[in-house]
Amino acid sequence: MKQRTTRKMNRTKWNLFLDLGLAAIFIVEMEEHFTGLPMHELLGLIFGAALILHIIMHWDWIVSITRTLFKMVVHESRLNYALNLALFVDLLVVTVTGVAISRTLGLNMQVSHGWQEIHIIASEFSLVLIGLHVAMHWKWIAINVEKYILSRLAIRRNTEVTHGTPQ
16 A cells, blocks of 8 residues: 655645735735725735734734733833734724725624724824834745745756756
């Protein structure tokens, strides 16, 4: 009987591609007129689901830092925790208000115009928080983009050149 082998994607690689997907959706989401309202709302739901997956994948870190927050935790970890908590609350507000004001998901919640204002302000604030989040994790992002994307592209390009494959 032939054994079936499966390749398991490592956790870091998974995190990287999930984070890149979140970033791409976020960039498109920030400009509703780019996609139109129906796609904006659908992408918002996809972003929310991907964000939940992101939190699940980092749950061990969240629990660990929460338990030791006021003990001998490195200063950067406390700042990172505070930033992530603010980002979580902000994106939760964006998601809840986005669902509440939706005009194309068929929910018709009939909320006041103030919800739309909260949605817009929280969305703009998320741009600042995500920028800070990316800045805090830039070294990890750069290392892993190099490791899992750029180095593989370079290997592929070198293989094509040595085997005479046209580019």
